[in-house]
Amino acid sequence: MNDRPLVLNEADSFRVNRATMVDPEILELERRRVFDACWIYVGHESEVRAPGDFRTRTVCGRPVIFCRDSKSAVRVFLNTCRHRGAMVCRETEGNARIHTCFYHGWSYDRDGRLDGVPGEKDYPPGFRKSDFGLMEPPRVESYRGFVFLSFDPSAAPLVDYLAGAKEYIDLVLDQSPSGRMEVIEGAQDYEIRANWKLLVENSFDDYHLLTTHSTWLDYLKSAGVKMQRPDRGHLLPSHGVGKPLGNGHATTDNVNFRGRPVAKWIPVYGEAAKPEIERIRAELVARLGEARAARVADTNRNLIVFPNLLLADGSSVTIRTFYPVAPDRMRVRAWALGPLEETPSARAIRLDAFLTFYGPGGLATPDDVEALEAVQTGIAATWREVPWSVMSRGMAKTGEQLNSDEQHLRAFWMQWDKLMRAGRD
Amino acid sequence: MFREAALLDEWRLDEWLDLLTADARYEVPSNDRPDADPSSTLFTIADDIARIRGRITRLKDRNAHAEFPRSRTRRLIGNVRIVGKSARELRVEANFVVYRFRRDGSVREYVGRYRYVLRPERGALKIARRQAVLDAMELGSMGLVSFIL
Numbered sequence: 001m002n003d004r005p006l007v008l009n010e011a012d013s014f015r016v017n018r019a020t021m022v023d024p025e026i027l028e029l030e031r032r033r034v035f036d037a038c039w040i041y042v043g044h045e046s047e048v049r050a051p052g053d054f055r056t057r058t059v060c061g062r063p064v065i066f067c068r069d070s071k072s073a074v075r076v077f078l079n080t081c082r083h084r085g086a087m088v089c090r091e092t093e094g095n096a097r098i099h100t101c102f103y104h105g106w107s108y109d110r111d112g113r114l115d116g117v118p119g120e121k122d123y124p125p126g127f128r129k130s131d132f133g134l135m136e137p138p139r140v141e142s143y144r145g146f147v148f149l150s151f152d153p154s155a156a157p158l159v160d161y162l163a164g165a166k167e168y169i170d171l172v173l174d175q176s177p178s179g180r181m182e183v184i185e186g187a188q189d190y191e192i193r194a195n196w197k198l199l200v201e202n203s204f205d206d207y208h209l210l211t212t213h214s215t216w217l218d219y220l221k222s223a224g225v226k227m228q229r230p231d232r233g234h235l236l237p238s239h240g241v242g243k244p245l246g247n248g249h250a251t252t253d254n255v256n257f258r259g260r261p262v263a264k265w266i267p268v269y270g271e272a273a274k275p276e277i278e279r280i281r282a283e284l285v286a287r288l289g290e291a292r293a294a295r296v297a298d299t300n301r302n303l304i305v306f307p308n309l310l311l312a313d314g315s316s317v318t319i320r321t322f323y324p325v326a327p328d329r330m331r332v333r334a335w336a337l338g339p340l341e342e343t344p345s346a347r348a349i350r351l352d353a354f355l356t357f358y359g360p361g362g363l364a365t366p367d368d369v370e371a372l373e374a375v376q377t378g379i380a381a382t383w384r385e386v387p388w389s390v391m392s393r394g395m396a397k398t399g400e401q402l403n404s405d406e407q408h409l410r411a412f413w414m415q416w417d418k419l420m421r422a423g424r425d
Numbered sequence: 426m427f428r429e430a431a432l433l434d435e436w437r438l439d440e441w442l443d444l445l446t447a448d449a450r451y452e453v454p455s456n457d458r459p460d461a462d463p464s465s466t467l468f469t470i471a472d473d474i475a476r477i478r479g480r481i482t483r484l485k486d487r488n489a490h491a492e493f494p495r496s497r498t499r500r501l502i503g504n505v506r507i508v509g510k511s512a513r514e515l516r517v518e519a520n521f522v523v524y525r526f527r528r529d530g531s532v533r534e535y536v537g538r539y540r541y542v543l544r545p546e547r548g549a550l551k552i553a554r555r556q557a558v559l560d561a562m563e564l565g566s567m568g569l570v571s572f573i574l
Binding site for chain 2: 092184185186187188189190191192193212214215216218219222223331335336344347348351352354355356359360361363366367369370371377
């Protein structure tokens with residue numbers, strides 16, 4: 001596939017070949033050259049709090065046990081028995097001192113060590129249990145509570161990989177007085193019948209807001225949210241830019257009009273919520289000063305950490321990660337994130353604000369899903385005749401690139417193309 | 426409840442709204458937390474009456490793209506039983522299967538149970554709370570709950 005260009009970056013035109021969305025061969029290469037070469041989000045430290053706490057999930061196509069070991073360190077184990085390979089832990093979450101494979105009864109402790117082997121004396125003398133602990137991915141590192149793994153043993157440290165994305169993760173965490181956030185119970189886990197990269201684009205493409213989400217904007221307006229007419233030459237109700245952050249990460253950085261649980265009240269929250277939002281605002285100002293507090297509360301951002309993690313810090317905060325199941329199908333998992341010390345009433349406002357926009361039952365996300373599925377259906381049978389998608393918005397401009405331009409989308413695609421060409425089969 | 430199912434299948438959404446009390450709630454819990462409280466747990470849907478009305482306004486708009494053209498749905502309701510009774514309200518549970526048909530032969534099946542709180546108002550029973558609890562471990566191939574489940 002190296003001989004056919006998939007991303008064309010020319011002086012005044014940027015195009016992506018639609019084969020990237022439909023070709024099973026390209027997906028196989030992506031699994032090795034993108035997913036197995038990058039840092040991939042596993043989960044948040046708050047999801048496993050005490051020694052023995054575990055969650056099982058699939059990361060990069062591998063079943064893993066995400067857990068705390070006996071010393072309270074966050075660990076990730078490949079969920080496959082060293083004996084014959086059965087999934088050792090078949091529960092989605094819980095706390096366990098020992099994980100026992102039910103097939104022949106091999107058992108592992110919280111630190112992944114092989115603990116019990118029924119009939120151990122019948123193995124030959126060279127058999128040592130210490131050789132058969134649960135395997136771990138080559139690298140597991142975390143940044144401010146967000147845990148990632150990499151299947152590339154020589155990957156650069158996570159903090160270096162995150163590059164400019166760190167500044168925006170920090171901005172999300174500044175919502176919390178202690179700088180610590182927690183994943184709130186309740187996961188949204190659903191499929192979209194579209195290529196996973198379409199969700200990357202969609203997650204921070206503000207060009208589609210007015211047309212795809214007009215009913216959501218109407219809902220906000222009818223609830224009394226004030227929206228200015230866009231400035232001349234702009235499409236959106238407030239100013240915002242798109243910004244590449246290095247290594248394929250990118251973000252939007254917008255002046256907020258849609259309300260934020262931390263800490264910008266809108267009528268949708270109801271009058272009763274006003275004092276709570278004002279209190280949160282006052283705490284922000286006292287802790288961070290006026291300027292940083294305004295930065296945290298009055299701007300919002302959708303940050304893509306390359307390749308498949310979105311932190312949408314908008315109407316609420318969502319962590320969303322997604323994996324290809326097939327070229328035309330992805331699995332999405334999303335959670336709400338909130339400050340650790342949030343009061344019950346502030347938490348309720350946060351969750352309510354979340355559901356107005358986000359998720360498979362929200363007033364906006366379903367229309368995104370429909371858009372992605374319409375794209376997939378549109379290109380599935382036509383990609384040979386209509387091979388190129390256009391992503392040139394903003395290319396001829398000097399100066400800032402708006403959130404409705406496509407520089408940040410191009411940044412994702414250039415990194416993708418670089419990795420796919422580099423190859424490390 | 427059978428009448429409600431028929432109204433929803435026929436997309437007679439304003440008439441459906443008339444079945445609700447002025448403080449009604451409509452909820453779909455997250456699949457992994459079917460018994461949780463929406464003030465502390467993320468749901469798929471947790472609407473108060475204002476957002477229910479907003480949802481209906483949206484669904485009637487042809488720019489509600491996820492439901493334009495509208496899905497065809499068919500609901501089968503069974504095992505209806507009264508599980509609690511007081512002077513003020515009636516608690517009812519029922520099982521449901523909802524088939525949702527979209528373009529290209531796509532059919533998505535939603536299986537679960539309803540939990541209703543019904544309240545008498547001016548001689549008629551109205552819906553004060555309506556929770557649709559899905560049985561599946563995750564939404565998975567159902568994808569969206571973009572219609573009234």
